[in-house]
Amino acid sequence: MLTLHTAELLVPGPGGAPLPGGAVLVEGDRIARVGPYDDLAAAFPHARTRRWPGVLTPGLRAPGADELLERTYYPDDPYEVPELGADPISGADALEALKMTEARWGNSARRGTQKLLARGVVAVCGRFTVASVRTAVSRSGLVILPPAASEGPPGLDPLAGRDTAGEAFHGLLEPGVAARFAVFAVADEGELLARGATTCVATVIGGRLLHRRR
Template sequence: MLTLHTADLLVTAAGAVPLAGGAVLVEGDRISRVGPYEDLAVAYPHARARRWPGLLTPGMLVRSGEELLERTYYPDDPYEVTELGGEPITGTALDDLKLTEARWGHSARRGTQKLLARGVVAVAGRFTVPAVRTAVVRSGLTVVPPAGGAATGAAASLDPFAGRTAAAEAYHGSLEPGAPARFAAFAVPDEASLLAEGATTCVATVIGGRLLHRRR
């Protein structure tokens, strides 16, 4: 099936000139065409159209994957929130939880959903807990090795823009014909607003041509 994703502004890669009314045509798990929505809609009249508000960009890469998913516990809402609260648990507080591998796996699934809700399509890290590794793979997120130039001592964050000076620094890949169909849409008018307002403005995340997150 052909799907045409469009937004008010399309950014295909870091440093690329934004295209007003741009669109990405997806066939299967790949990008088939990129260009003005009006042109692609005429050329492919049977494609299903998905219109997103704001900005359409490559998906995001988040750093410190092990810290986020193997050393942070996300309480199960609503079942554990009364006892544990709703905030992620880290550090020595984890000792009191006596977590099993299965619980780490469940927590990682909740963590990956939080990442998808922030436009994240890839995570840097090396996962050693089998249940966590399985949760990451099943989520659709791409796992990449930690970057040698990553900042040391920086706190791990679900926000891919944490510690960045420009939104484009978090982009993973580019949107071009033949590339994997992984991108995100944010309810902001431009890249500067995206950095300022943050990744929680995400309204949709697509990986492998599948819509894995959509804000309700």
């Protein structure tokens, strides 16, 4: 099936010229075309169209994901929130008190990957040593990359501490590449950097819509 994803502004990647009213045409798990929506809609009239508010960009890359998913616990909402609170829990003493098991780490990692997808993340950097966490990340659709010392500190928002939003992009939006991108409810890259990844409204990996803000 062909799907056209279009937004008010398309940013193809670091250094690429923003395209107002741009679109990506997705065929299967790949990007088939990139260009003005009107041109692509005319050339592929049978493609399904998804219109998004804001800016469509390459998906984001999250550094230190092993810290985020193997050394941070995400309470199960709503069941554990009254006792543990809603905030992620880290630190050796706090985690020891939780009596973590591999199964519990896997369940926490699934909740953590959902938080990352909800921030436009499509790739994570880290070396996972807990089997259930590694399985959860693989099943989420996120691309696993080797650790990168220059990526900055770990955090759920890959845009935090960046000089430009493009520094957090994973890949480019161009024909032939895997369809991994995100849409943010902002006007441009500057506003995206200022407001952060929680402005994400949609995340697509392998052509599949894995997050959509309700």
